[in-house]
Amino acid sequence: MKKISLLLLLAVFSTAQGFAQQKKAVPAAQQQMDTFISTLMSKMTIDEKIGQLNLPSSGDITTGQANSANISKNIREGQVGGLFNIKGVDKIRAVQKIAVENSRMKIPLLFGMDVVHGYHTVFPIPLGLSSTWDMAAIKKSARIAAVEASASGINWTFAPMVDIARDPRWGRVSEGSGEDPYLGSQIAKAMVTGFQGRLQANNEILACVKHYALYGAAEAGRDYNPGDMSRVKMFNEYLPPYKAAIDAGSASIMASFNEVEGIPATASKWLMTDILRNQWGFKGFVVTDYTGIPEMIDHGMGDLQAVSALALNAGVDMDMVGDGFVGTLKKSLAEKKVTLAQINNACRLILEAKYKLGLFTDPYKFCDPSRPAKEVFTPENRQAAREIAAESFVLLKNKNNVLPLKKSGTIGLIGPLMDNTANMFGTWSVAAMPDIADKSITVLQGLKNVLGTNATILTARGSNFLADANLENRYVNIHNPTYKHDSRPEAEMIKEAVEVAKKSDVVVAVMGEGSEFSGESSSVTNIEIPETQKNLLKELAKTGKPIVLVLFTGRPLALKWEEENIPAILNVWFPGSEAGNSIADVLFGEVNPSGKLTATFPQNIGQIPFYYAHKNTGRPLAEGKWFTKFRSNYLDVSNDPLYPFGYGLSYTTFGFSDIKLSSNTLSKGKSITATVTLTNTGKYDGKEVVQLYIRDMVASITRPVKELKGFQKVNLKAGESKQVSFTLTEEDLKFYNSDLKFVAEPGDFKLFIGANSRDVKQADFKLTK
C-alpha cells in the first residue's frame, strides 16, 4: 500500500514536473496570444464564433460558381471571418473598416486571393517555375508576389499548389511542380518561405498549401475525379510536398475537392486530423476548397447540415463559399452532432492566424494606399520576372545549332501566339487579368525590343488556336476577354504565313496552348498541338526554312511529329508579364537556356500516366529494347518517353566524369559523398542541373527504378570544370514501408548522377546496419 502511494506520489510529482516544464516551454509570445484570444473568445457569442469560420467570395473575380450575398451586412453581424476575390487596396480597406468599426467584436478580416505565380508582375506558371530547378529564383518569385499582393491589401494567398501530377490530361498539372515528390517538396518549402517570410513585416502573408490530398491523381485526368491509391503510394509519392510545406511553416492548408479512400477529403478525419495534426504536428488552420462542403451533397454524403458537421468533425476550420458552417453548425451543436470544443478550436485557429499576421494590432497593416504605386509592377519586379522566365524555358531540341539566332537578316514570326497579349500569363493570373493584360510583353514586342533595327521581322498569324470558333471559345475562357478568333478560312491564313516564311531566313513559329487550355476544369483527352496549328507547322516545314518552334503549353504535350520534323523546339510554358522579352533573350543567346523538365513528355497519350520513378515489375523490358513478348511493354510504341524527367538542352554541352564515392558503405549516423567532375565542353557559358538519383535494390516493398535525391544548378564558363558533390545519409534512403513506418533498410543501393533521369553515370554502395 505504502509502496503504491509512494509510486503514485512519484508519478504525480513527475507529471506535475512535466507540466511545469511544458508550461515553461511555451514562449511568452504564445502565452500572450493565448490569453488575448481566450479573453476575446470569452466575449463572443456562438454565432460570432461560427462567423469566424466563414469565408465568402466577394465576386470581383470569378473562380467558381456561387457567391454569398449581403456580404457587408454579414460582416457587420460578425458572420464573416475572411473574404476573398476582392481586389484593390482601397476596397479592401473599406471592407476592413466595416469589420473593425461596425461589427460588435471588431475582429479584423483575412483577405485571400489566388496569388499563385505573381500578382501584377506575373511569373511563369508553376510548372514553368519548377523547370528552373532554382530554389532561390522560385523563392524570389513568391517573395515578389507577396510584396505586390500585400501592397494591394491581400494578407493570405491560396498557394503554393503542390499536388503531384503525372497525367498531362489533367489541366491543373500547370499549377504544380510536376511529377516528383522530392523536387516538389523543395519547391513547396521555397514558396512557403517566400510568401510568409517570418510573418512579421507588412509584406509577409499567409500561405495556404493545397490541395490536400491527392488532387493531382484524378482518374483519367478529369478534374475533380477521385484519386484512389494505396497508402504506401500516398506516403511515398503524393504526400511529401504537403508535409514539406507544413514543415516549412505554412499557416494554412486547403482541403481538396476529390475523395480519398471513398471519403471526400473535406470530410476525412484521417487526412485532416490523424495525419495532418497528429502525425505532422500542423498548428495552422484548414480551409475547404471553393464550395467543398456543399459539394459533398453531390458526393452522396448527406444534406448540407450533415456534410458541414462531417467537415468540422474531420478537422476542417473554415468553409470557403459553402455557407455550410454559418448555415448549420449552430443547429448541429444543439443536436449534439458537433461539439462546442470543436467550434471553439476552429475559431481559435482562425483568430490565431489573424493575431500572427498582426491584424489585432493594426487591422490596416496591409492597407496602405500609398504602397501599390511604389511596390506593384515595378521595373525591378519585371526584371526579375524576365530573368526567371528565361530560366524556366526548356530547350527540347536544337539540331545543327539553329539556336541561338543571329540578330540580323529576316525573321518570319508566325503563329497564333506571336503577338497575343492576352495569352502570355497562363492560368491562375486572376490578380493580373484583365487589369494589366495589355501590359504583358508579346513575342513580337520582345523581339523588337531585343533586335532594335538590326533585323527585319515579318509577321503572320497563320492560324487560330483551334479552327472551330465555338470550341475555341470554350478553351479561351472568361479570363481572356481580349482574344479574338480570326474568321478567315484556315487555308487563307496558312497561305499568308507560308509567303512570310518564304521571304524569311528563319521562321519562329509561336504556337501551342492558350492560357486557359490548362488550369482548373481544363482537362483534355488530346495532348498534341491542336490540328489547325499543326497543319500550319507542316506547311511551314515544307518551305525548307529553318524553323524554331516556340511552344506555349501548360502541360506536357505529345510532340513526336515535331521532334521528328522541326529542328529547334523551345518550350516556354507560359512565361508571364515579360514573356516576349525573356523569349527574345533566349532566342538571341543573351541568356543560355537552362530549364529542365519536371514532368515526363510521353511519345503519345496512350503511355500516360508516365513518370520516371516507376516500378520495375517482375517482367521488366531489357534496356535498349522496344518489345519482347511476355515483358512489360507495348506492341505499338517503346517504353521510352519522348523527353525524360530532368531533360533540357543548353547552347553549350556538358561532360560528366565517372562518379567517385567516398566509401562503398554507408553506416548508421555516417554519410557518404558522391562526386563528379562537370565540364562545360561547349562554346557558351551555361548552367547545368546536376541530378542525383538512387535505387534501393532490395527492400521489404518494391521501390522505384530511380528516385531523385538531390540536385545542384551549376554555372560554368565555357571550358571550365568543377567538382560537384552530394552527401547522403541514412535519412535520404528512408521510405514508408507497408506499416507506414519511415525506415531505411540495409542492403544494396545504386546511385546515379547525370543531366536528366535517363542519361546518368552509376555507382553502387551498401547501407549497413
Ligand code: BGC
Ligand atoms: C480552386 C482553388 C482556389 C479556389 C479559390 C478553387 O476552385 O480549386 O485552387 O484556391 O478555387 O479561388
